[in-house]
Structures are given as C-alpha cells and as structure tokens.
Amino acid sequence: EGVEAEIPHEMVELQAERMMEQFKQQLAAQGIPFDQYLKMTGTTEADFRKQADGPAAEQVKMDLAVEAIIKAEGLEATDEDVENELKNVAEKYGMDLETVKKYLRPEDVKEQVMREKVVADSAVAVAPAEEKAELEAEGEVVEKKPAKKPAAKKPAKKDAEKDAE
Numbered sequence: 001e002g003v004e005a006e007i008p009h010e011m012v013e014l015q016a017e018r019m020m021e022q023f024k025q026q027l028a029a030q031g032i033p034f035d036q037y038l039k040m041t042g043t044t045e046a047d048f049r050k051q052a053d054g055p056a057a058e059q060v061k062m063d064l065a066v067e068a069i070i071k072a073e074g075l076e077a078t079d080e081d082v083e084n085e086l087k088n089v090a091e092k093y094g095m096d097l098e099t100v101k102k103y104l105r106p107e108d109v110k111e112q113v114m115r116e117k118v119v120a121d122s123a124v125a126v127a128p129a130e131e132k133a134e135l136e137a138e139g140e141v142v143e144k145k146p147a148k149k150p151a152a153k154k155p156a157k158k159d160a161e162k163d164a165e
Contacts, residue, residue: 016056
C-alpha cells in the first residue's frame with residue numbers, strides 16, 4: 001500500500017471523470033438518462049463519483065506501471081507496428097486503410113501498440129498456464145509477438161505452479 005502516495009490525485013480525478021463520462025454515454029446509448037439511473041439505483045452523483053475513485057486509481061496505477069515498463073525496457077513501436085495496427089483496425093471494422101488513417105493519429109496508435117507490447121509481455125510472463133493457452137488460442141499472444149523472447153525469467157515459479165494444479 002506504500003504506492004498510494006505516488007499516484008497524483010489529479011490523475012485519479014481525471015480518470016474518474018473520464019469513467020463517469022463513458023458510463024453516461026453508455027447509458028445514453030441505451031436510452032437511459034443519467035439522472036434516471038441515479039434514481040433507479042438510489043444513489044447521488046456524488047456517491048457515484050466516489051465509487052469511481054477506486055477503479056480510477058487502479059486504472060491510473062496500471063497506466064503508470066505500463067509507462068514505467070515502456071521506459072525501463074526502452075520499448076518502441078516501429079512504423080511497421082503502427083501500420084500493422086492500422087491494418088488490424090481497418091480489417092476489424094471493415095473500413096479501408098486510408099479512412100482509418102484519417103481518424104487515428106499515428107502517435108495514439110504508437111502508444112496503443114507499445115501498451116499492447118507491455119500487456120502481451122506481462123500477460124505471458126505472469127499468466128497461469130491455462131490462461132496462457134487461452135490467450136494463444138485467441139491468437140492474442142502468438143500473432144502480436146513474432147519475435148518471442150525466451151522465457152528465461154522465472155522458470156522455477158512456472159514449475160511450482162504446475163505442481164500446485
């Protein structure tokens with residue numbers, strides 16, 4: 001819990017606001033006004049805002065950790081990575097590449113790619129065996145990381161996990 005102090009309060013506030021906005025938009029998309037939602041759930045906006053603090057702090061912690069890993073490992077997203085990500089988006093939404101390029105700023109895509117690299121690395125490093133198999137079945141881990149690093153991090157831990165199953 002000693003980490004708490006390092007998280008800038010403003011960042012948590014901003015993230016909580018963002019989460020509230022997203023939630024309001026989701027409600028609106030379902031045709032539910034926010035104030036009606038508050039009535040239905042018997043909460044005030046202040047209560048709701050307070051509830052957002054926990055998840056917001058977690059999200060900020062995650063973001064800061066991801067940034068720290070990117071810096072520490074000197075991760076870079078190449079232009080090729082960015083191009084591939086744009087192609088993926090185009091495919092996923094059935095749009096042509098040029099249209100996608102109009103809407104997505106390369107620097108945002110670059111950030112997204114680097115985050116995915118970190119998440120892919122840490123997912124592979126910490127996921128229990130069955131979860132890893134699932135990830136690989138979904139093609140998440142395998143496709144995104146053609147250059148697999150040898151998993152020389154903590155072989156002892158993996159063996160211990162296998163015995164525990």
